[in-house]
Amino acid sequence: MHTNTTTRQETLRVLFGVIPSWRLSQIERALFSPSIRSFGEITTLPALWRGPLHEERVFVSYREAQVFWSQKKDTFKALLTLADGKKIETVLMRNARGAFTVCVSTQVGCAMACTFCATGKMGFSRNLSSDEIVDQVRHWIYFLADHPEVSARISNVVYMGMGEPLANYEAVRQSLRTILAHTDIGPTHITVSTVGLVPMLDRILDDAEWPAVRLAVSLHSADPKTRKEIMPTSYDDFPETLARWAEQYFAKFDSKRRHLTFEYIMLSGVNDSEQHAEALIGFTRRIGKVRINLIPYNYTGDIFRKSTQREIDAFQERLESAGVDVTRRRTMGEDIDAACGQLAVRKRG
Numbered sequence: 001m002h003t004n005t006t007t008r009q010e011t012l013r014v015l016f017g018v019i020p021s022w023r024l025s026q027i028e029r030a031l032f033s034p035s036i037r038s039f040g041e042i043t044t045l046p047a048l049w050r051g052p053l054h055e056e057r058v059f060v061s062y063r064e065a066q067v068f069w070s071q072k073k074d075t076f077k078a079l080l081t082l083a084d085g086k087k088i089e090t091v092l093m094r095n096a097r098g099a100f101t102v103c104v105s106t107q108v109g110c111a112m113a114c115t116f117c118a119t120g121k122m123g124f125s126r127n128l129s130s131d132e133i134v135d136q137v138r139h140w141i142y143f144l145a146d147h148p149e150v151s152a153r154i155s156n157v158v159y160m161g162m163g164e165p166l167a168n169y170e171a172v173r174q175s176l177r178t179i180l181a182h183t184d185i186g187p188t189h190i191t192v193s194t195v196g197l198v199p200m201l202d203r204i205l206d207d208a209e210w211p212a213v214r215l216a217v218s219l220h221s222a223d224p225k226t227r228k229e230i231m232p233t234s235y236d237d238f239p240e241t242l243a244r245w246a247e248q249y250f251a252k253f254d255s256k257r258r259h260l261t262f263e264y265i266m267l268s269g270v271n272d273s274e275q276h277a278e279a280l281i282g283f284t285r286r287i288g289k290v291r292i293n294l295i296p297y298n299y300t301g302d303i304f305r306k307s308t309q310r311e312i313d314a315f316q317e318r319l320e321s322a323g324v325d326v327t328r329r330r331t332m333g334e335d336i337d338a339a340c341g342q343l344a345v346r347k348r349g
């Protein structure tokens with residue numbers, strides 16, 4: 001008998017004892033096939049295994065999926081009900097290359113309490129298992145197979161949904177390894193976004209098992225005081241600590257493969273002034289090869305106002321004129337609350 005959040009591997013061990021790694025790999029590969037929707041359909045498995053596995057209902061780790069379509073049909077949000085009744089959200093969005101990016105959640109809720117984020121207001125409930133993270137990607141593989149009219153493949157995965165990925169380090173690392181092993185999505189097409197948990201960032205430096213995926217650190221201000229106001233769990237000297245960490249990161253890894261991005265959400269009158277642009281320029285000069293990604297703020301019903309188009313343009317131009325590598329995130333899925341910072345499970349009338 002398994003508990004509500006027992007992983008597939010634990011279930012297999014309970015049912016069949018020690019399982020050779022080639023057999024586990026065979027099962028995991030089948031889990032990513034769009035045409036296989038139950039253990040009974042994995043014909044490479046002995047029939048004696050298929051029956052008991054079918055009974056255990058761990059083929060997918062969610063028991064219900066409700067999908068919301070944006071009007072433009074370029075963004076889709078799924079509300080997944082997990083085995084223990086907890087709910088998470090995952091998003092599928094068309095990217096600049098015409099393929100799809102999946103945004104996965106890593107926790108139910110989040111303890112980081114960033115003031116601009118809807119998930120931060122929910123508080124923390126629990127970590128997701130690696131299966132529960134991986135199954136969000138599988139959900140969208142099935143969705144695309146069932147909706148040929150949406151036509152495009154998944155090319156990227158971003159760990160930017162509900163939760164702080166590095167606060168759930170082992171499950172996130174396992175999920176990355178599984179996705180890399182059983183899909184054609186390469187490490188440079190996967191981005192893990194973190195608020196910047198320094199002990200976990202340090203752990204990545206020495207972790208040979210951590211895949212060479214891209215990292216995005218939420219900076220949001222190069223001024224420690226402003227950052228602390230926006231992100232109350234921030235370390236007092238975070239920009240300084242992050243700069244020192246980034247120096248080690250680039251000393252250790254090839255900066256082309258291990259690309260580093262700093263996310264910067266544009267909040268009017270909070271972090272978008274000329275002084276903030278100058279602080280950011282000084283900060284990026286110190287670190288060197290890093291990209292700043294400006295994120296237009298998406299309304300989550302709190303005290304902030306989004307920076308206007310003009311304010312964002314002026315901020316971007318100032319950074320670019322100083323030679324900073326800047327990109328701007330497109331806002332997608334606002335009409336279904338699927339845009340960045342809007343993920344929160346709530347009652348719908």
Ligand code: SF4
Pocket residue numbers: 110111112113114117118119120121161162163164195
């Ligand atoms: S922005 Fe990310 S880390 Fe901050 S509260 Fe939201 S989900 Fe958590």
